[in-house]
Amino acid sequence: MSPSRASGRLLGLLGLVLAAALVISLFSGRIQIHWQEMVSFGLHLLKGQDLPADLVHKELVFLWIRLPRCLMALLVGSALAVSGAVYQALFRNPLVSPDILGVSAGCTFGAALGLILASNVFGLVQVLSFFFGITAVCLSLGLARVISIKPVIVLVLAGIVVMSFFNALLMVVKYFSDPYDELPGIIFWVMGSLSRVSWEHVATMAPFTLAGLIVFIVLGFRLNILSLGDIQAKSLGMNPGLFRFILITASSFMVAVSVACCGQIAWIGLVIPHMARSLAGPEHQKMIPVTALLGAIFLLLADSAARSISSAEIPVGIITALTGAPIFGYFLYKNRNTGWI
Secondary structure, eight states: OOHHHHHHHHHHHHHHHHHHHHHHHHTOSSSOOOHHHHHHHHHHHHHTOOOOHHHHHHHHHIIIIIHHHHHHHHHHHHHHHHHHHHHHHHHTOTTOOTTTTSHHHHHHHHHHHHHHHHTTSTTHHHHHHHHHHHHHHHHHHHHHHHHOSSHHHHHHHHHHHHHHHHHHHHHHHHHHSOTTTHHHHHHHHHHOOOTTOOHHHHHHHHHHHHHHHHHHHHTHHHHHHHTTOHHHHHHTTOOHHHHHHHHHHHHHHHHHHHHHHHOOOOSHHHHHHHHHHHHHOSOHHHHHHHHHHHHHHHHHHHHHHHTTSSSSOOOHHHHHHHHHHHHHHHHHHHTTTSSOO
């Protein structure tokens, strides 16, 4: 079988799994909605008739809570997974994740600050989260540019410095927050959750995810060259600094918007690229679409489990950590002789 045909079959298979995961997620939760009721919704809408009183609340749950939540899980899972794959290629390090430039730490601090200042002001938490996430990236890039001895290594170290700085600021905010009112909200945000997602969040997230995916697929070949190192890239006529800036900016925007809308959801950006690399190989033209599909499937199933395991919803970050850690351990063992570890 030719490589292009095998890649097409893999994408088709993952597309079917994604459709199945979406159906499972749509029908998961404490309020049971059966497919017969969905058919009834559709028939009443087509005929322009009002729904029976016992079905109205289920229609509201499905259309205004569950459907936007599932679409958001699909978008955020894809964005975090693809961003992780891009970071790992740019820094030539399989242990790199979207946290590396301080994006997640900056976003989390901004969200905590918003919860402290005015938790009842709509959108302030998301705005501050996004603002401080982008600020963290700018600080990392600026610090690396000032030092600028070995660009890749210095950028990683600058990211660690900025991440530690914003984590320290987060601890300050936690220390001064109300332990009975504000602190639980901050902790819930840090663990990540899709419970507050609305159609407005989906409309905000979708353009960033789609634009980022297009950029990464179009620049997939150049990402392959950048993963070989700056010397090889320059010998082939590329400007590695320019393309690294474009790819880091696109990745950071995707991560910042994800964290601003749903909090910090760990492990997806670290684990899913390894899984995609095992299935599709290291070429990013083939790997990026597979990574996006796997990330969407993973977060959809994790979110379904988060709201179905117990009567009280579990933050989805706990589910991704509990499942992501053993999966990552397996891929570390599996890829031990492949040159990545």
